[in-house]
Amino acid sequence: MTREQFERDYAKIVPAFAYRERNGVGIYTIPAFSAYPDIDHGFSARTGGVSTGCFSSLNLSFTRPEQRDNVVENYRIFCDAADIPLDSMVMDHYEHGTTVLLVDRLDCGKGYTKPELPFCDGLVTDDPEVTLITGHADCMAFYFYDPKRQAIGLCHAGWRGALDRIGTEVIRMMRVGCKSEPGDIICGVGPSICPKCFEVGDDVADEFEAAFPQCDLRGVNEKGKATIDLWRVAAAQFLECGVRPENIHPMGVCTYEDTRLYSHRRDKGRTGGMAAYLRILKKS
Numbered sequence: 001m002t003r004e005q006f007e008r009d010y011a012k013i014v015p016a017f018a019y020r021e022r023n024g025v026g027i028y029t030i031p032a033f034s035a036y037p038d039i040d041h042g043f044s045a046r047t048g049g050v051s052t053g054c055f056s057s058l059n060l061s062f063t064r065p066e067q068r069d070n071v072v073e074n075y076r077i078f079c080d081a082a083d084i085p086l087d088s089m090v091m092d093h094y095e096h097g098t099t100v101l102l103v104d105r106l107d108c109g110k111g112y113t114k115p116e117l118p119f120c121d122g123l124v125t126d127d128p129e130v131t132l133i134t135g136h137a138d139c140m141a142f143y144f145y146d147p148k149r150q151a152i153g154l155c156h157a158g159w160r161g162a163l164d165r166i167g168t169e170v171i172r173m174m175r176v177g178c179k180s181e182p183g184d185i186i187c188g189v190g191p192s193i194c195p196k197c198f199e200v201g202d203d204v205a206d207e208f209e210a211a212f213p214q215c216d217l218r219g220v221n222e223k224g225k226a227t228i229d230l231w232r233v234a235a236a237q238f239l240e241c242g243v244r245p246e247n248i249h250p251m252g253v254c255t256y257e258d259t260r261l262y263s264h265r266r267d268k269g270r271t272g273g274m275a276a277y278l279r280i281l282k283k284s
């Protein structure tokens with residue numbers, strides 16, 4: 001893909017999100033995903049939970065130094081507000097890698113009431129008994145839905161995973177595991193650090209430029225430091241796989257700037273985590 005082709009496709013991608021609260025729990029959604037009655041999805045805000053201090057209040061991360069009981073209770077509150085069956089959750093076990101696992105109802109509870117899955121940053125299923133859950137605090141969530149095959153995918157895409165094309169790996173797993181065709185897949189991107197706020201060292205910026213030559217992703221901020229546009233990196237890997245530009249739906253919400261969200265970078269690591277979720281509601 002040339003730079004001209006990429007820019008032509010990227011111009012067709014329009015960021016959009018919706019936000020609602022129930023019992024104080026905030027949920028971000030992608031309008032294009034909400035239009036499909038066969039799935040439910042969302043991304044948690046930090047409001048409405050029981051955690052205090054820097055974890056205040058809906059911390060959904062088990063990997064941060066907080067009492068496990070609080071996080072367990074926050075999941076109960078969150079699932080109630082988002083209408084997720086508590087025993088349907090299957091959680092990622094991220095390592096900033098590109099491992100994607102195909103999961104089903106036998107995995108329900110893993111990472112919550114049962115031991116974690118092996119290391120994996122991405123999950124794919126076509127089982128309506130399963131709710132896919134991934135954890136975030138600046139890192140992108142990629143959502144995937146194939147309406148034809150009734151298959152879904154969700155992944156944690158930090159800068160390392162995005163650079164290594166975790167999105168491509170999820171689409172590959174949907175092809176292999178669920179017979180999905182990229183031309184049928186709808187993609188979304190959750191709240192994450194925006195192009196303006198994601199400052200990187202020159203070495204990292206160089207890596208991105210080498211990996212995605214089709215895409216004008218490097219900027220410079222007011223301090224003269226390099227920035228990287230991870231939202232373009234997301235779109236670039238979806239388009240490379242054959243996803244149609246009109247099927248790519250970033251929320252366009254920045255975790256660093258939106259105070260309803262945890263930001264690992266803004267809060268200098270002393271913060272909680274949010275959860276992305278995606279599930280099939282019924283088989284048509």
Ligand SMILES: [Zn+2]
Binds near residue numbers: 194197
């Ligand atoms: Zn920002």
